[in-house]
Amino acid sequence: MVVGSVLVTGGTGYIGSFTALALLEADYKVVIVDNLYNSSPAVIDRIELICGKKPEYINCDITDEKELDKVFEKHSDIDNVIHFAALKAVGESGEKPLDYYHVNVYGTLCLLRSMKKHNVTNIVFSSSATVYGDATRFPNMIPIPEECPLGPTNPYGNTKFTVEMMITDHITAERANAKKEGKNGEQFNAALLRYFNPAGSHPSGVMGEDPQGVPYNLLPLLAQVAVGKREKLKVFGDDYKSKDGTAIRDYIHILDLSRGHEVALSHLRTQHPGVRAWNLGTGKGSTVYDMINAFSAAVGRKLPYEVEGRRPGDVLDLTANASRANKELGWKTEHTLEEACADLWRWTENNPQGYRQEPPKEFVEK
Numbered sequence: 394m395v396v397g398s399v400l401v402t403g404g405t406g407y408i409g410s411f412t413a414l415a416l417l418e419a420d421y422k423v424v425i426v427d428n429l430y431n432s433s434p435a436v437i438d439r440i441e442l443i444c445g446k447k448p449e450y451i452n453c454d455i456t457d458e459k460e461l462d463k464v465f466e467k468h469s470d471i472d473n474v475i476h477f478a479a480l481k482a483v484g485e486s487g488e489k490p491l492d493y494y495h496v497n498v499y500g501t502l503c504l505l506r507s508m509k510k511h512n513v514t515n516i517v518f519s520s521s522a523t524v525y526g527d528a529t530r531f532p533n534m535i536p537i538p539e540e541c542p543l544g545p546t547n548p549y550g551n552t553k554f555t556v557e558m559m560i561t562d563h564i565t566a567e568r569a570n571a572k573k574e575g576k577n578g579e580q581f582n583a584a585l586l587r588y589f590n591p592a593g594s595h596p597s598g599v600m601g602e603d604p605q606g607v608p609y610n611l612l613p614l615l616a617q618v619a620v621g622k623r624e625k626l627k628v629f630g631d632d633y634k635s636k637d638g639t640a641i642r643d644y645i646h647i648l649d650l651s652r653g654h655e656v657a658l659s660h661l662r663t664q665h666p667g668v669r670a671w672n673l674g675t676g677k678g679s680t681v682y683d684m685i686n687a688f689s690a691a692v693g694r695k696l697p698y699e700v701e702g703r704r705p706g707d708v709l710d711l712t713a714n715a716s717r718a719n720k721e722l723g724w725k726t727e728h729t730l731e732e733a734c735a736d737l738w739r740w741t742e743n744n745p746q747g748y749r750q751e752p753p754k755e756f757v758e759k
């Protein structure tokens with residue numbers, strides 16, 4: 394039995410594809426829209442390989458409101474949206490801020506307008522820990538709770554912050570408008586999910602992160618060192634006030650992160666909280682050296698690195714206080730950092746060309 398229908402924007406991307414899988418496994422119907430700017434449609438077959446069900450894929454740019462309208466018209470049963478589609482490279486956002494505002498902010502505006510026209514009232518939004526900026530500027534804000542004042546420090550973070558406000562204003566107004574008409578407006582809900590650092594792959598080795606250009610994040614870069622595509626990892630700074638001098642992040646297994654979306658959506662549908670922000674992280678910080686050690690252990694050999702200066706814009710510590718999501722959503726992480734590293738390595742070894750190759754044989758033959 395289908396429990397509901399979800400439009401997943403950016404659903405062929407890294408987090409979107411795992412969330413589409415989690416939704417199908419929880420018996421939702423899933424329709425994906427993505428313009429393949431940073432992803433491959435081959436992931437659709439991989440999702441089907443794992444769970445035996447296929448999401449519908451529609452090539453659509455979220456900045457084209459008319460195309461979004463057509464999607465909602467074709468799939469009039471869609472009653473929820475999980476919105477991942479965005480540009481996400483922090484450095485690039487400083488070079489091309491208008492592109493980031495166009496896709497991330499204007500694209501979301503098109504999406505919200507199209508949802509409104511088609512009476513779709515629940516939205517789960519991919520926000521980011523980056524909206525907090527440097528939380529170490531406040532006393533007692535590490536690990537970071539949702540109440541920490543927001544203060545993004547780069548254009549990408551500014552777009553996420555802007556969209557959080559846009560969604561909040563929209564849902565608040567829709568609820569108020571419904572009340573004026575004598576209704577309770579409880580169908581209008583939004584989850585602002587602030588992710589920390591997603592990590593890992595599917596344990597089968599069939600699905601994982603497949604960035605189209607040069608990776609920007611630590612783990613995909615370490616994976617490239619492990620397969621010899623990169624000589625060594627550059628460690629950005631060993632003069633932070635941490636146990637070993639390197640910066641601290643909260644690395645969350647992609648399976649926990651994607652399940653967090655399914656759980657948050659279910660909460661919106663049953664508890665009608667209005668607009669609510671939740672951190673999705675483990676609550677445990679790891680340094681860059683911890684990560685090199687953990688990934689080296691998964692690979693079975695010490696991976697080479699050298700220390701460089703700090704990367705501009707980096708902060709000492711982004712570790713989540715995830716107790717709100719633990720209490721209110723009943724969600725807790727279940728997978729360890731070691732599993733994330735082992736799964737990432739399995740994916741990397743099995744799929745040197747990412748999704749641009751056939752899936753690993755053993756899996757298909759099972």
Ligand code: NAD
Nearest residue numbers: 403406407408427428429430431432454455478479519521
């Ligand atoms: P990703 O690049 O793998 O996925 C984003 C998807 O959006 C891609 O498939 C891309 O093709 C698609 N897309 C881009 N522009 C589009 C457009 N105009 N129309 C339709 N589709 C478009 O990135 P991801 O890591 O899966 O991130 C998903 C979301 O989570 C993003 O909103 C990102 O900002 C957010 N986020 C990511 C991280 C992270 O570290 N990966 C952390 C926090 C938040």
Ligand code: WQD
Nearest residue numbers: 483521523590609610611614627628629640642681704707
């Ligand atoms: C992790 C740590 C680096 C690369 C970014 C975005 C954030 C969110 C997640 C989207 C840092 C260090 C990295 C390298 C290194 N994305 N590092 N050498 O910066 O925590 O977060 O992705 O919302 O908004 O800012 O992730 O993986 O780039 O870095 O030493 O070659 O690894 O300095 O301490 P980050 P990251």
